[in-house]
Amino acid sequence: MIVKMAEGNLKTKFGEYHEILFYDGQKESIALIMGDVDGEEDVLCRVHSSCLFGHAFNSIECDCREQMEISQQLIQQAGKGIIIWLEQEGKGNGHFALLKSVEYKRKGLSQADAYEAVGFKRDARDYTKAAEILSELGVKSIRMLTDNPKKVEMLTQHGVSVVGIQPTTL
16 A cells, blocks of 8 residues: 655656655655646556666666656646656566676567576566556546556556557657
8 A cells, every 4th residue: 555755846858747755665656747637537657667777877778768758758748647656676676687687688688588587577567556646646547658568457457447558669
């Protein structure tokens, strides 16, 4: 169960968002909201997992930063939307798994296969918190900003009404 801890406004190069910090007793999650989404349908929504390589270190070996920027641009164009940031580094396996898997990815394995090669789950992410946040925000339905149909499937299993998908690839 998540608890709202704090909130404030955040100015970005893609406009101003209202930031709400949630906590589940172990990890923080953040909702960045542009516009009024309470009771709204077909709201653009990006559920994004943390990525030190892409966001903090500007790695060119993943597309996390680009997916976030594209999502923010699309939300800015629509004038309304939500980004949910989850602490799920390394597809939920942690940064250690990501570091261990790099050599396999460089040999041509997909990131998921590389995680398996070093003894981790292909994808250990959990979207329960994202579903709880969307419920807390009063959103009736979302249009997912994703290239991952599994995210849609998992959010739907948690009661989120997903009315469409919009890719975030360049």
